[in-house]
Amino acid sequence: MRREFTAISVLSMLIAFMAGTVICMQIANVETPSGWEVSASVLWTLEAAIFGTAVYAWRPAVSLVGWVLGIAGLTLVRVGLTVAAAAGLTAMSGGETIYPAMQNTADAVPRVSAILFSAMICYPLRLFLPERAPRRPADARRFAESAAVKSATAAAGAEGGVLIVTVKDRGATVEDESRMAAETHQAPPLPVPDMEGAINLPASAILAQLPREMVTEKALAVADSHDVPIPLEAILGQLREARVVVSISQVMEWLPSRVRKALVQPAELTLHEDAVELPLNLVVTRLPPEALALPPPSPPAWADVGTSEGVVFATTQ
Amino acid sequence: MASINYALKEISCKIVYYGPGMCGKTTNLQFIHQRTMREKRGNMVSLATPGERTLFFDFLPLEASQIHGFRTKFQLYTVPGQVMYNSTRKLVLRGADGIIFVCDSQWEKMRGNLDSFHNLIGNLSSYGYSLESTPYVVQYNKRDLPNIAPIEYMQYVVNPRQVPSFESIAIHGNGVFESLNAACTMVLAHLSQKQKAGVV
Numbered sequence A: 001m002r003r004e005f006t007a008i009s010v011l012s013m014l015i016a017f018m019a020g021t022v023i024c025m026q027i028a029n030v031e032t033p034s035g036w037e038v039s040a041s042v043l044w045t046l047e048a049a050i051f052g053t054a055v056y057a058w059r060p061a062v063s064l065v066g067w068v069l070g071i072a073g074l075t076l077v078r079v080g081l082t083v084a085a086a087a088g089l090t091a092m093s094g095g096e097t098i099y100p101a102m103q104n105t106a107d108a109v110p111r112v113s114a115i116l117f118s119a120m121i122c123y124p125l126r127l128f129l130p131e132r133a134p135r136r137p138a139d140a141r142r143f144a145e146s147a148a149v150k151s152a153t154a155a156a157g158a159e160g161g162v163l164i165v166t167v168k169d170r171g172a173t174v175e176d177e178s179r180m181a182a183e184t185h186q187a188p189p190l191p192v193p194d195m196e197g198a199i200n201l202p203a204s205a206i207l208a209q210l211p212r213e214m215v216t217e218k219a220l221a222v223a224d225s226h227d228v229p230i231p232l233e234a235i236l237g238q239l240r241e242a243r244v245v246v247s248i249s250q251v252m253e254w255l256p257s258r259v260r261k262a263l264v265q266p267a268e269l270t271l272h273e274d275a276v277e278l279p280l281n282l283v284v285t286r287l288p289p290e291a292l293a294l295p296p297p298s299p300p301a302w303a304d305v306g307t308s309e310g311v312v313f314a315t316t317q
Numbered sequence B: 001m002a003s004i005n006y007a008l009k010e011i012s013c014k015i016v017y018y019g020p021g022m023c024g025k026t027t028n029l030q031f032i033h034q035r036t037m038r039e040k041r042g043n044m045v046s047l048a049t050p051g052e053r054t055l056f057f058d059f060l061p062l063e064a065s066q067i068h069g070f071r072t073k074f075q076l077y078t079v080p081g082q083v084m085y086n087s088t089r090k091l092v093l094r095g096a097d098g099i100i101f102v103c104d105s106q107w108e109k110m111r112g113n114l115d116s117f118h119n120l121i122g123n124l125s126s127y128g129y130s131l132e133s134t135p136y137v138v139q140y141n142k143r144d145l146p147n148i149a150p151i152e153y154m155q156y157v158v159n160p161r162q163v164p165s166f167e168s169i170a171i172h173g174n175g176v177f178e179s180l181n182a183a184c185t186m187v188l189a190h191l192s193q194k195q196k197a198g199v200v
Helices: A008-030 A038-056 A066-091 A099-105 A108-128 A142-143 A147-156 A179-182 A203-207 A215-221 A233-242 A248-256 A257-263 A281-287 B025-035 B087-094 B107-126 B153-157 B176-196
Strands: A160-168 A196-200 A227-231 A244-247 A277-280 B002-007 B012-019 B044-050 B052-066 B070-078 B098-102 B136-141 B165-167
Touching: A008 A066, A008 A099, A038 A066, A038 A108, A066 A099, A066 A108, A066 A257, A179 B070, A179 B087, A179 B176, A196 A203, A196 A281, A203 A215, A203 A227, A203 B153, A203 B176, A215 A257, A215 B044, A227 A233, A227 A248, A227 A281, A233 B153, A244 A248, A248 A277, A277 A281, A277 B025, A281 B107, B002 B052, B012 B176, B025 B044, B025 B052, B025 B070, B025 B098, B025 B136, B025 B176, B070 B176, B087 B107, B098 B107, B098 B176, B136 B153, B136 B176, B153 B165
Parallel strands: A160 B044, B012 B070, B012 B098, B098 B136, B136 B165
Antiparallel strands: A196 A227, A244 A277, B002 B012, B044 B052, B052 B070
16 A cells, blocks of 8 residues: 555655645735635634545545544644745745734635645545554354345255355464364374284385485386385384374385485485385285274264164155 | 253254365265255255355254154254364364264375364363264265275274264265264264263
8 A cells, every 4th residue: 555655646745735835825915805704713623624524535444543643644734834835925025024924824715725735735645544443243143144144045045945155265263283283182092013024115106205306317217126125113103193104214224225326315314304204005005904903892882872763864865 | 962842842963074174074964955855954054165165164954753752853064174274163063962074085185084083082172072972973985086095994093993984975975874874863872871861
């Protein structure tokens, strides 16, 4: 928004100020017709009303502070215009003080012109007025009474009873993942089967998991004909977590020496700390069935439906 | 919480479909809505983003057969699966009498299933509930896709207690009513057990 306030805005404000001063001086020189005199209090009230309306018209969402600031700013500029015009008149007439000239420039007609010009001068500054915070729906009742829900309810009959309210995703309830992780609960531990042995994974599948800068064309070519034995003890303890992660140094140990020699170790990589995830589908499908054995079922009491009557829903087909 | 209205001879229960994003919770509800008789169901309310992702919840009121002279009504809800909407999930879960945990059978969603299951346990515990005290079934959805994990492994990851579980293809309706019927039967049996014990 503030990008709209450019050097051209400043230039136009200066020009308007000069034009306002000159016109105010010209009007102040014209003798006020009889019956046009207005008391100072009426003039101040009129001025505040005009400025207040102008600020609100320019920025309907203005905050109370912004509105007061706007009126004060406009008044200040108007006074500045009047004083500048009085100073100009004094200089032209060779007077010693500007007070007599100010009497003229503060009259009703020159003052109205100063008010109009101060509005023109300050118009570009409206962008800086603070706005009030947007209102948010207080609770779900407001949502239920919203136009979107009402229109969707009306359309529900035509849609065969499906009420779909499409709303803009504002991410209002967005929470960071760390909080969610903190709230998660660890499932009861399962005994890890004590099994020895290894499963063979294709070396190419493992190379695909390594950092790209490590893997050379030669390594890929050599890997095609090799399998990598992965010890079960490195896998079984992690199966419950739905992923198998091993350090790169461990992978390097398991790789056939020909493949290992064809790999490049980038300087920034720490083999012991950096890890790779083994492809779960290849790991699980190669496991012996005993590896996924569960203890005898221990369903909670509610799972015992006994002789309970089953629930039947009336379906159309 | 289930409510029993003895004057109207009516039982009302809340069933929540829980699971990771895009696993097919809304599809389950849509199929149920499609296939139940008009006079036995209300409107399905779905609060979704323009991309058809559930933003708040889906809701479908349903009436089942009479049991011991009582009309049984079920309010089916789904939660938004996306990780960021945990407050909403928690809110929808409040007062749930039964849960249908829907898993995505694809390999790449295994971790998401597990995270969602842990999240379910965490959210239940924030209300003082647990899976020991809340009837639930597990539904292994998308069994028609090519890159799916074997049931044995999915059981191992999300269902070590071996509660009733069902394979499903929600988009075609396979396994949808089986899961719902099992969950509802367990909810009513649990309610009856609690009544006998004088808890309700």
